Each structure stands twice: as structure tokens, then as C-alpha cells.
Amino acid sequence: MGGIGLERLSLNQATVKHIGLEDTVALCVRHDIPAIGLWRDRVAETGLKASAAAVRAAGLHVSSLCRGGFLTRGDPDGRAAALADNRAAIAEAAELGADVLVLVCGGLVPGHRDLGLARRLVADAIGELVPEAQRLGVRLGIEALHPMFCADRCVISGLGEAIDLAMRFPADAVGVVVDTYHVWWDARLPEEIARAGPRIFSYQVGDWVLPLPADALLGRGHLGDGVIDFGPISASVAAAGYEGYVEVEIFNAGIWDAPADQTAATVRERFAVALGGFD
């Protein structure tokens, strides 16, 4: 019998989208949530130094910074802009002391149907970013997104593909993000998680709720409200050696409209049930 305790819970701030960074920090403190996943736009609102100071003053750990990526621009200007933006993200992750900079790699190259081209651009761009990441001690986490986002958000569509990509780079610099919402359906998931081993830089949890909403980005739910069996996946992640924080990240319009304290309380309760004990 294993389990992941509440001392490893992190609240990704996208789960309480309607409040700012400082309010989310205070929310975590009120609900005894020891870590937080930050988003760059909210960090920018508050200011980078003020954000870093706020999380440190509260004693919170920063489990991730979301997000870098969108590396599939084929034109020189677009590509240069994407790389510059990702270098900025790396610097921000370093300042915030984030465990990982999450990379959502980008969809098809505008005007092209060639998936291989998009995937090669992603690999090349990560290769260009690695030295900067290593210099600043920031780990890059490639997130496999659900295949329904392949065309427009992320051409890395399965955990196996993310691992294959990460393996091309040094193990201290590039790994993967395992997000249950994106990978729960994969028949090869247990073997892929085992293969990832120390390359697992982040574990995020959110449920798959039926029916899919009109905006498929928002079809996530509190743990237990959907169909995902968190025990076996979490057991695989634990067996692979992952000892970091586990982020609850839920994009859901109804949850965003709920009072943040109610959401935080539900996040804690459901985490304890879904991840607190598994075979």
C-alpha cells in the first residue's frame, strides 16, 4: 500500500483562474497547501521579483512555471521570437526557483500539414534552449498534450513521444510532465512511466469529465468527478521514483466561477481520497 500525502500537494494557479498571484498564494497558506504552480501571465501582472518574494515570504515551494514552448514557427522572425520568449521563461523559472518550466510545444507549423516538420522544429528549438537552461539550473519539462490538441497546441501527443524527445538531451536539463488528463487513455502508460523514470519532472492531476464541453480545453474536473483511475497511474509514477510535488491543474469554467476557498478545500479533500492510498 502506497500513497501520496497532502505534504506533496501543489495548487496550479490555473485552477483558480479568476484570482491573482498574491491571492492564490494566500489561498494556499490558508488551506495548508505547501506548493504552487505559477503561470507567466499572472507572474507578469504582479511583477517577477514581487512574485518571487510573495511565494518565499509565504514559505511556498514553486512546483512549476507554466509555460514555455510554442516552438513550431517556421519563419525566421517567428522562430527567433519564440526562442527569445522561452529564454525569458527560463530566466523567470530560475528567479522563482521553479522545479520545472513546463513546455507546451506548439501545433502544426502555420500553413503546413507536415507533422514531422513541426516535430523537428520542436526538437531543434529545445536543443537551442538547453545550454541556457543548464546555465541557470532550470529543468525543461516536455508535456505530452492530449492528441485532440495535436493540430493547434502541441504536436507531442503521447508520453512515449515526449520521452523519446527528452532522451535526446541531458537528463539534468530535459524531462517530461505527466498530466493524467492528457495521457490517461494510453494503453502503454505504465510501461512509458517506468521508462521515463528520473525524467519525470512534474506530475499533474486533473480528471476527464464527460461529456466533452464545447471548448475542449475546459473539460477537466475535480479528482473523482470524471473517469480517471488515479490510483494505478499514481502508483506507476511513484514506482518510477518521482518524489516531487503533485499539481492539481483544472481548467473548468464552473470551477473558475466557484469561490476560490471552496475550490481549494475540494482540491485537498479529493487529492487525499484519490492519491492518499493506492495498491
Added chain:
Amino acid sequence: MGGIGLERLSLNQATVKHIGLEDTVALCVRHDIPAIGLWRDRVAETGLKASAAAVRAAGLHVSSLCRGGFLTRGDPDGRAAALADNRAAIAEAAELGADVLVLVCGGLVPGHRDLGLARRLVADAIGELVPEAQRLGVRLGIEALHPMFCADRCVISGLGEAIDLAMRFPADAVGVVVDTYHVWWDARLPEEIARAGPRIFSYQVGDWVLPLPADALLGRGHLGDGVIDFGPISASVAAAGYEGYVEVEIFNAGIWDAPADQTAATVRERFAVALGGFD
């Protein structure tokens, strides 16, 4: 330079959902489309013998019957009903002379989150159906559906998984359906198509159109209206030895509302462009 000519085009009748079987048969004849993919509900409307007679009289080949499957009921009554329904589908496929009975295997077992359980039930049920399929000379085609349908329609979520499942059974009885709409995102697709080889019992084409509509089932488009690169996938299918008909199957509310003759003309034109020549 290879290509798939119009002599191998089949129109799946779901593409012209608002007309009945006899009108769809006449439509194929008018547009010089040599084969048709039938649906059981429309066959039942017309009557099995009358349907078989209509396609024969028109000189059409029946490239598939859609569909059997939904094999993930866990309760004895539900399971018995599913098996009986699939035996009926096998008999219908035999009577119609269909190249394949397409299996959409079913989602999670009602009341259960255990994906493995659902997948075991699918495998067991196919095992029970194989003798009847062999007796009647009907081939069962396991269709991998897009992972966004894993929970509620089909727990077989990738071509590799469908192949692994098919390989457990005799090669004359159980194979796979390759549908571009469902599998185009898969980084392992070329290798999996090659591995499937003679197990490819059907090749269906439809495009992935952005944005996803509110009902994700209907997010398909005419070839060329979306993001799928049909050349490389078709080349892989051809290289794997598939020489059967290629079905255009599009679920799209706008296309259903268009005049059927316009749809059929577009299907032909786009097929010639997308599949007529590839490297």
C-alpha cells in the same frame, strides 16, 4: 510516385446521413463511385435482403458494414445482448458481402474506471465472436478511435493497441481499420501501419478540421479542408499491401445539410487530389 485511383473510392453512407440506403446507392451510381460503406440502421430501414439486392443490382461493392462492437458491458445480461447483437451484425455483413464488419469496441464499463477491465472484456468478446465470423467468412475490423472517445465510445485508442489486440486472433478473421481522422496524430503511425500489414482490413479517410465543434463527433471535414497530410499516410497503407477500397467517411453537420449530389462530387474531387498521387 504512387497513388490510389478513383476506382478504389468508396462512399460511407454516414457522409450523406440524411438520405436512405437506396438513394445513397443511386448517388454512388450517378457519381461513378464503385463501392459503398453501409450502416446497420439504414440497412434495417430498407430491409436486409432488399439492401443486399439494391447494392448488387447497382453493381456496387460493399466495402464495410458499420458497425459492431460496444463490447464493454460487464453485467451478464448486457454482455449477452452485446454478443447477440454482434452475431446479428456478422450475419448481416455476410448477407451484404461486406469486406469487413467495423467494430467500435465500446467505452469504459458502466460504473467502473478500470480501463484494463474494459479492454479485457473487449478481447474476450472478440474471442467469442471469431468462430461465428469464420463460419460465415466475415472479417472483423477493430477500429482505433481517437483518444478523446476513450471514455465513452472506444477504449481502443491507438492503432498500435488495435494491432496488438487483432494479433491475438486468426489473421483471416480479425484485423484493423485505419481511419485517418482517428490516428493521424500518432508519431508511431508509419511503423504501426507497416506492422499491421495484411491485418489492415479497411482504410477510411476524413479530415481533422479546426476548431473542434461543440459535438466532437462531428469535427470532420472533406479531404483538404483540415490539417491531415493524406499522402504519407496513404503511402504507408499502400506500402503495407492494402489493396482494398478507401472509404470517405465524414461526420459533419454542415456536410449533412448540403445536397447529396454536391457532397458526392466534392468527395470524388478531393479524393483525386489527396490520394491520387503521392511520393
